[in-house]
Amino acid sequence: MGVNLKVGIIGGSGLDNPDLMDDRKEKVVSTPFGAPSDALITGRISGVDCVLLARHGRKHTLNPSCVNYRANIYALRAEGCTHILATTACGSLAEKYAPGNIVVLDQFIDRTYRREQSFYDGTCDEFTGVCHIPMAAPFCEDTRNVYIDSAKELGIVHHERGTIVVVEGPRFSSRAESKMFQSWGGHVISMTPVPEAVLAAEAGLCYASAALVTDYDCWKDDEEHVSVEKVMATLRNNSETAIKLLLHAIPALAKKEWEKIIEKKQLTATSSVM
Numbered sequence: 439m440g441v442n443l444k445v446g447i448i449g450g451s452g453l454d455n456p457d458l459m460d461d462r463k464e465k466v467v468s469t470p471f472g473a474p475s476d477a478l479i480t481g482r483i484s485g486v487d488c489v490l491l492a493r494h495g496r497k498h499t500l501n502p503s504c505v506n507y508r509a510n511i512y513a514l515r516a517e518g519c520t521h522i523l524a525t526t527a528c529g530s531l532a533e534k535y536a537p538g539n540i541v542v543l544d545q546f547i548d549r550t551y552r553r554e555q556s557f558y559d560g561t562c563d564e565f566t567g568v569c570h571i572p573m574a575a576p577f578c579e580d581t582r583n584v585y586i587d588s589a590k591e592l593g594i595v596h597h598e599r600g601t602i603v604v605v606e607g608p609r610f611s612s613r614a615e616s617k618m619f620q621s622w623g624g625h626v627i628s629m630t631p632v633p634e635a636v637l638a639a640e641a642g643l644c645y646a647s648a649a650l651v652t653d654y655d656c657w658k659d660d661e662e663h664v665s666v667e668k669v670m671a672t673l674r675n676n677s678e679t680a681i682k683l684l685l686h687a688i689p690a691l692a693k694k695e696w697e698k699i700i701e702k703k704q705l706t707a708t709s710s711v712m
Contacts (some may be wrong), residue, residue, distance in 0.1 A: 440695050444487040444530065445642075446519035448510065448634065459483055459490065469516065471508040471554075476499055478517060484689035489517050493524075493630060502607040502629035503552050511637040512557070520700055521581055522638055523693060525680050526627040527600060529610075529655035531620045537672050539569040541600035541626055541649040541677065542585045547619070548632045555633040557640050558659055558711065567711045569640055576635045580699050581646035581691070586684055588686040594679055600625040601612045602649060604632040616657035627655055642704035644696070649684060650676035651665040 447458075459481030466477045479490040491510055494500045514522060530539070535541060557565040589596040603619045605611060607629035613621070619627060632648050638645035652672040 444519045445694055446514035446522040448493050448524040460471045467513050469509045469512040472506050474509040474513040476615045484665055486688050486692050507633050508554055511641055515641045521644040524530050526628045526630050526649050528626040528649040530651050531624045535625050536652055537544050537651050539651045540596040542582050543602050543649055544599045544603040547603045550632055555636050569711045571639045571710045577646050578644040581644045584687050584690050585646055585648055603627045611654045616655045642707040664690050
């Protein structure tokens with residue numbers, strides 16, 4: 439392998455457990471864009487260097503709109519991460535995407551409006567100009583395939599593709615909104631993959647996200663509507679599955695040749711700046 443593989447793990451709700459790692463150390467960092475959500479937890483998983491970051495803080499004190507996404511992605515890149523494996527809790531917009539399933543995301547529809555989506559805003563000398571980063575394929579296909587292969591080998595019920603509607607939050611959708619998102623072709627709905635995927639692309643990183651289905655949102659007239667209690671009950675079981683997936687996927691990443699893939703991502707990132 440021609441690159442020094444290091445995997446950033448962005449843990450969503452219920453998946454910010456620092457005990458996943460050997461040789462665990464905490465590292466408080468700052469960035470030109472402010473502080474990340476929490477201390478970085480560095481260590482090794484199956485011999486692979488990893489950095490864990492709790493997206494909402496380890497005590498879940500940050501709502502989705504208040505997460506400093508730029509600081510999070512910058513901090514992981516500065517720590518030497520080449521990849522980011524993310525997880526996110528999500529609601530389902532389609533019958534077959536059932537609670538307890540995992541969806542390896544391949545597209546998003548962005549409905550956020552309060553978040554900084556680019557490093558290139560003129561506030562940091564490291565990022566000058568305007569970046570028109572391509573988003574035709576928002577999630578790294580090669581990294582997605584590692585997630586998919588791991589799910590297959592573990593016998594996890596999963597979907598190899600899924601379009602996620604990313605809403606601002608922290609409120610859940612109205613029934614009318616939920617049905618509208620269905621009509622747009624959304625399969626699942628969440629509050630965090632954007633701008634993570636966008637910023638990871640600007641940073642030249644391989645980013646993939648596994649969405650953990652917790653409920654049927656509120657479009658389903660014959661189902662109890664989504665609530666915190668319902669989401670958390672399913673999430674506890676989903677988290678165990680997601681940890682198994684990560685523990686399998688991380689050593690699988692290390693077996694793959696990444697040099698040309700990363701070079702291409704970095705070239706795309708730099709050539710997108712005007």
